[in-house]
Amino acid sequence: MDSEKLNEQWRAISAQVSSYADMDASQVSAFFSRLEPQAMSDSFLMLTADNDFIKSWVEQHYVEPIQRALRDLTGVQFVVAVAVDPTQEARKAASATVTAPAAGNAATAPAAGAVTTPVVPPAPPATGAAATPAVPPAPAPGQAGALGRATPLPPSSPMGTAPLSTAPQPYMPPYDEAAVIDHYSPQPAPEAATGGASRPSCSTSSLTFGNFVIGDSNRMAYSMAVEVAESPGRSPLNPLFIYGKSGLGKTHLMRAIQNYIEETRPGMRTVYADSADFLSKHVEAARAHDREKSSYKDFKTYYEEADVLLIDDVQYLQGKTQTLDIVFQLFNTLTAQGKQVVLSADRMPKNIGIDERYYSRFSAGGVIDIQPPEIETKLGIVKSFADEYSRSEGLGNFTLASDIQMYIAENSSSNIRELKSAVTKVIYQMMLFNRADMTVEEVRTLLENHFSGGPSRNLSIEDIQRAVESFFKVSRSDLVGPKRSRSVVYPRQIAIYLCRQLLDLPYNDIGKKFNRDHSTAMHSVASVEEMLKDNRGVQEEIEALQKIISEYSE
Template sequence: MEQQNYDAIWASVVEQVKTHADVNPSQADAVLARLTLQAFSDGFCIVTADNAFMKGWVEKNFLDHVYRALEELRGVPFTVVLDVDESSAPQTAAPAPRPAAAPQADQGATDATAAPVKAAAPAPRATGAAEGFLNIPNPFARQTAEPEPEPQQEAAPEAIAPEPNDAAEPEAPVAASPTSSMTFSNFVIADTNRIAYEMAVSVAEKPGRAHLNPLFIYGKSGLGKTHLMRAIQNYIQETQPHLKTVYVDTNELVAGYADATAARDTQKSSYKHFKAPYESADVLLVDDVQILERKPGTLDIVFQIFNKLTDNGKQIVLSADRAPKNIDMDERYTTRFNRGGTFDIQPPNVETKVAIIKSYIDEFRLNEGDETLDLPADVQAYIAEVSGSNIRELKSAVTILFMRMKGFHTDTVSLAEAKSLLENHFTGGPSRRVTPEDIQKQVEGYYRISHADIIGKKRSRDIVLPRQVAIYLIREMTDLSLQDIGRLFGGRDHTTVMNSIEATTKRLHENTQFREDLDTLKGLVREALS
């Protein structure tokens, strides 16, 4: 059977998988399109992924749906062999990755004054052993948004339409976005960001493919969304320099729209000038699109740009601090934002944060030219345990400690000194130790159940779910043993506690909304402590 027929068969399987109620269609499109049907007959097929990670991810999240879709389409049960064919990975002229020097003055992704740094292209399909994030922007850099113009100031349709005499107008400076030091090579991969990383690399290798257009990456502030977007930009600029990439923070879009509105009376083409740099892009990366909430003027003109680019096969990459469905804007916008691949980045666990801290230490060693620079293991562990989800704060904590060592001409810092220096540093960290009672109280309030119910014997779903959540959070946020946790919930044994933790962990991997609920609960617990 010719490959084109295999492609058509596989496309029909993907479409069938997308009809399943418990499948995210955009994610199915993005992931399953990375697979290749190699052999097919009734009851049997061979499918290959281009790397082991993608194979494992499909096995865990989609293989059961593939079995089901094949049987639904063909009417017979199927045996599916899923293997790895690395030769099918997209090929590029990318140079071998090289270590990136830490920036001397990286003032954040939107700081146009930062010195450009030549970007190292990634090793495509990398699944690096180290886990963390590097070269996070300065956490103290401030960004301010211009006020959104009143809706009645929006341009009339004729003012937005192209004007014949404007073809030679110069483009705004934003089109020449500076190259940052954020690359795929220095983005350290963890389970919490791996799939978003894979999809970002896929877009960088071959921008414009429908199943990843737009690519939408979301997660809380400081988890690496901007890093991935800048890495896409850097990779394309180095490996496909004929393509024009434009990165813009949404605050800049809002300010630019305000300027165009203000100039409209004297400059009829102001809206066209505003849009021109973005509409001429081959790859447009827009950071923090949640800022467009309740800004109908800017949102409408951004939507025009979005439609023009995607209709012409140009790549859009978007980021936000939440999923498209949770951004307060008209459904026609969120539907389009969610049309391609939508992937989240979750906060790193303690082990990953320790690895990130080690990577920052390596960065400081390189900057200072001093291989002896280090922080004691107990200090590293302390920073990882008390810090919140914002990875930027890890780097600033390491910076504070190294500056203290430098100022006092010492080559180490004690745990007591670190605790004193960082006592009020972490916005997401607790100001006092979390207790099981704190967690139970917040879970009870969130799910509107009584304390008697959460520790009692009732097994209805509206009680079991909050009970499992409370058990999971106590295990994660305190150092209590399984037996001690069981005693807090009516004397349950450690096996029951473990089952609750496993059930919650499984639900976390499968349900994005549930992950967001747990993030909210963690925030409520920490806020109650401050």
Template sequence: MNQYETLWKETLEAIKNNFNPDTFSWICKTSLFRIEDGMAYVSYRSVITKNIMSDANTKDLFEQYLSEMWGEPVHIQLMHYREVEKMMPEEIVQRRTKELVQTKFNADYTFENFVQGKSNQGAYAACFHCCVEDSHTFNPILIYGNSGLGKTHLLHAIGNYLQKERPEKKVFYAYSGDLVSILIDAMKTHNVQSNTVEMVQAQLIDNDYFLIDDIQNLTQSSSQEIFFKVYNSLIAKGAQIVITSDMHPNELEGIQNRLISRFNNGLPINILKPEFDTSRAILRKKLEGYEEACQINDETIDFLAHKFSDDVRKLEGSLRTLVFNATLENVDVIDLPFAQRVLSGQLIVAKPNKLTPKQIKKVVTKFYGLSYNEVEGKSRQKKLVNARHMIVYLCHETLGTSWTQIGQELGNRDHSTIKSSYDRAIKLLKTDTAFQIAMNKIKDSL
């Protein structure tokens, strides 16, 4: 590591806490090429990174820290990495080409730090199993679900586990947008100082684990051709592929049918929003790092678990916000009034929760094209039975409605029948693709 790499690493570490994890993950994809005549040349790959770094406040913050560490004032000049490579000696370019597939994983995203519950235990088990077994029975593993539920955490957990326990394994991880950029750049350039398609393809195939985040963004047809070849070669050599997506493979738009068919041929697993108990467990896990700063009572934990369970990032972010404000105001115990005041500006808290069992029944029956009388009746037709399972599951998971109350909504069925219906819904969410897709669409409607 040269002096500029060391300096940039120290600068990134110094400003890390000024950004949320998502934003910082893009900032990390920069590097300091050199400093000359008071100008620091910083390279980027993605336009997203460029936009973040171009913000006046962000740029001022970097220049302040970098100037302090360098010992004299410097100003940052952003440059696309291709422009930087033209300024480098050829041997350095060749070395960086070989390092194309080296991957850094978030040290906080481990299997130990992943809180399991009914909503995510299938995804967790599949990811952990593929790390400890070489047979790779399920290939590819495709984890799908809404943003903020732990999909990226599991990919990094795989990488961290393998680097620690099985360092001989070669692991590649990339956000699909970055992978597209790499492939498109390779197709556009042909000079000796650039990564050719063949070079990139060979490096991607030379891995034992291939981890791709947000596959729904792989929509460039030209890059899909290369990805298809890489994918087939990896499967043929027995490498494990793990992919995440915001939606089920059948709902992916702009992805070739032959790729969707291969994704379905593996193990698609739906990761759902955490149920109430899992949300509480996540909060208690995060609290382990804040115990010395302040205490939070159980009522507040329950409040956060109820209000922010749709997104684990928001759930954890709400806790960080409370701890930060409690530190500013010298609050020893965070209680419910304090939490409501601090978080009142956030829409999810300010907006009243008007959802009721009757509204859930209305949305589900509309989705299936049924009437209330049909759902409340005795018919065992599959569509009717699935609609009842859906209503039971959503009422209990979303609103915490009792079995008796749900039974009243469904034609005065007894609580044991409703409990059995809930158990059946859990099984269908793990095994029935059509039921999983229907659940996601109904949740969107709600």
């Protein structure tokens, strides 16, 4: 497809995305102006961004809307890939300096008397030097409105009247093609089929022990992870099983173990596997077995030859009997050889719907939970992430005001991903619109619908206690008092469980509100989780209470 046709189709896609009610047209225009289409076929679109920040933001917030626009315009489901082309911004700048004087039309010429600033492309990096990602330039005062105008297209846009070209235009370096395929391929080939047994593990250098923020909620898990990284295979912590709700840092600790071992023990082979990806590769290897007898053996060998095997989110495998059996075989083979196994899940082993022989073996070593972070830990994460972002983007002494940091820490849920995305959103707003002086009131407006939990939802432990008291006809003095009769203990356990689920507070904080300690709160939650497995009456009571409590937060 020629570049003119490709750019025309990209403009049509951009206009379609901007037209959606749930999209901010000014932000779409600002970000899409930093993207360039590189190749397009009947079901694939390749885009490049000029730096890692733009790439990451587009992947997180705009790939799905782009796919939706392509589906609306063509009726075809597309795979959309984004790569970084560090030369892109320089080429645009150089092109602007060459073409602007020659354009000579009223639409592009500066107004009479306007002061123009020549655009100078940055010097190329020295030979052998790593290219530094470009920092998105802040617009000059008065330019924000221009960023918000989407380019209108005539009704006869070719995107709506002609099928897409079926001849893909190959994209040339610089970009890591293997990484793009791994990230976007809906059905990645199993390692065995691609010579995976000889490939090195994919390190995630940004997730290390050094940038893991430690607090009371995760200190023990952190200590155990460090001990495993320093002495992999030692029996007291082999296997290590880390559990906790999504977004609390389980994957961070697993990747930190992997990176530490790869850095300090290069002779050891580490393999990290997400359970969903492991399942996909297992199914693919089993299907390929009839065509290629060695495929299944190669699949197992890839994991059996690991010195350290880390499997994330094993709760995803409940009900997947054959895949669980393979995991169990790998587990027994590796631990018998003194090799380290690390597992993670969103719940303790016995609460995963798996056979007893699995969870009893998974619990044979160290089992530790990560609790929701306290305000102090969340504040530390906000500061750490803002500093890390500032360094990676070359922003010098950029900082977030202390009241903005505290607002984000107090209002975010326990999910660290949500907290970090809030920080990124605020920093982006400051950079894009040159607003380093944003106030906490402006941040509150910006993040009004961002947080899924926290105080901004106006729900408290007292609200949950009040709802439970009314539902079960017990008094506050009984609910938080010393009584241990069934008629009081059961509502108390339900209330503590709901506090944990709806507020994401640490066990200790919840326990204090019921005049109980940390261990009692943990036991209450575990008891209710056990009852929920097969007791429909308990399930219905929880559902009814959640509906009642939801009215308090509206």
